[in-house]
Amino acid sequence: MTWHETERGWLAEALRAADPHDPTLCEGWQARHLAAHLVLREQPATAIGALRGGVAGAVERLAASAADPAGYAALVDRFAARPARWSPLAWAGDAVNASEYFIHTEDVRRGTGTRTLRELPDGLVEVLWSQLLRMAPLRLRRLGPGVVLVRDDDVRSAVHAPRAGHGSVVLRGAVGELVLAVSGRLQAADVRVDGGEEDVAAVRDLLSGG
Structure with missing residues (x-):
């Protein structure tokens, strides 16, 4: 398993442990907004249709569907699943995703004030x-x-x-x-x-x- 695949799991765990309305380190974004960003980033077909109203609007609309626990869980599950083979990010690998997933995991963990450092594999x-x-x-x-x-x-x-x-x-x-x-x-x-x-x-x- 590659590092970005491992990190996808860690990020999904962090999102599942959060309330959809928990703040993140991304200014103005709650956990549900970050989950929406991740789904739009990895699913081009969804993104193309959603982005007709602009990036911010697309994230906001998808995040709105995740305002309740069931909707949020479903959105996180969409991110946790590996992207389709035809998605560019299905083959982008560690070079594109390793830092992205690490940073966003910490965005979720530290958004509520947690400062406990994780011990990362060498x-x-x-x-x-x-x-x-x-x-x-x-x-x-x-x-x-x-x-x-x-x-x-x-x-x-x-x-x-x-x-x-x-x-x-x-x-x-x-x-x-x-x-x-x-x-x-x-x-x-x-x-x-x-x-x-x-x-x-x-x-x-x-x-x-x-």
Whole structure:
């Protein structure tokens, strides 16, 4: 079983453990909205018909059908089932889904204030780290200060070079926490941020708030 298939199961479990109206780390979204997003993302036929009114409207309409426990359970079951073979995401694999599913699992878990870290398998940690090193330069490209990511095992990578007049900011934490931070969830991640005051403020401003 691939990591994204394992993570699909973990994400489905997290959604099932949540109330449909529980908040998530995705601003303005409850658990039912996140489940709707996941279903629309993976089922092109559903998405094409729903998206005629726009992405936000499509998510809202599908989420509305999951406002009660039965509707929510049915929506989560749709996500938990593997996508049809003709869906692009049926063969996209870890490269597309590993970080996505990890982040959204934590969106559900931490949306109500839970900060307990999960112990991740070593293989998944390395997949997430590899994807983080590809994602971070794009995510951080407009920052003045540089950014260095340091794992909890002291492996490090400079993912963004400082511009003139700026120093570098160091983010330290477990790989999963660094993924959350760089994806815009710094406020919910267990990450230490070190650097000059103004540079740290710039990084926090970019990476906090979802």
